[in-house]
Amino acid sequence: MASVRTDQKKRALVRHVPETFTRALAKYFGTGPTDVALARRQHQAYIDALEANGVRVHAIEADDRHPDCIFVEDQAVVIDGRMLLPMPGHPSRVAEQPPIADFLMAELDGVQTCTMGGEARMDGGDIIRLGDLFYVGKSSRTNELGINSLRSLLETSDMELRVIQIPENALHLTSITSTPTDEIILVPEGYLSPEDFGPLPEGCELIWIPSEEAYGCNTIGLPNGKVMVAKGYPTVHQALRERGLELIELDMSEIRAADGSLTCCSIFY
Numbered sequence: 001m002a003s004v005r006t007d008q009k010k011r012a013l014v015r016h017v018p019e020t021f022t023r024a025l026a027k028y029f030g031t032g033p034t035d036v037a038l039a040r041r042q043h044q045a046y047i048d049a050l051e052a053n054g055v056r057v058h059a060i061e062a063d064d065r066h067p068d069c070i071f072v073e074d075q076a077v078v079i080d081g082r083m084l085l086p087m088p089g090h091p092s093r094v095a096e097q098p099p100i101a102d103f104l105m106a107e108l109d110g111v112q113t114c115t116m117g118g119e120a121r122m123d124g125g126d127i128i129r130l131g132d133l134f135y136v137g138k139s140s141r142t143n144e145l146g147i148n149s150l151r152s153l154l155e156t157s158d159m160e161l162r163v164i165q166i167p168e169n170a171l172h173l174t175s176i177t178s179t180p181t182d183e184i185i186l187v188p189e190g191y192l193s194p195e196d197f198g199p200l201p202e203g204c205e206l207i208w209i210p211s212e213e214a215y216g217c218n219t220i221g222l223p224n225g226k227v228m229v230a231k232g233y234p235t236v237h238q239a240l241r242e243r244g245l246e247l248i249e250l251d252m253s254e255i256r257a258a259d260g261s262l263t264c265c266s267i268f269y
């Protein structure tokens, strides 16, 4: 998940692909998945890659009532021993949360947990973290009240929160950015501008990627220094290799078809 530092990615929660995956929401990168068996193979390759690179993975059973249930990132935000259980921004996704919350509360025994009430809405996919600097997307899924809940969670820490307005042609902040290391943010041209991010901490940089590779900007940096990337985004791959990073390429075609990216499929805790 995007809310932990790279060195904290020791354990990940994922959820298997439901039989109903072809009915997952799709409006941005995808027009909807068509091949559940292929999606399952791609999802298993994702799990295998995490495990082969030192991450302990726990997989929750799929729930056919919830076509989007593999996208666990949206359902819980774990930050340094605290957890926010957001109210998901799309009504069809609200009931995905209870088994994820139950698992994380049991695993993170005694974790300080905040929930959202009233009109507050947030998808975890609107959060990225660069060291102790957080960015949250204000999007069709995340509103000002939801952002205030995250602000409350962070206010007793030394961490800073900045808000980025997500353009209408993107779902989440993580749909178009990621932090493959704690010093780099990948960003597609034409979606966001340097002003959206403000001044970065010393030694950090924004890497601008052509807009046609926007999907490839979502990556997962691992504690062993390797970076999980989607196959087929050569400019992203070259930019990361030039910075000495070793890549793990995964075919994400059926997951992309449901507007899902690499980070969407896990919660690091």
Ligand code: GLY
Residues within 6 Å of the ligand: 024, 025, 026, 068, 071, 090, 093, 171, 258, 259, 260
């Ligand atoms: N299909 C992922 C989402 O729209 O939340």
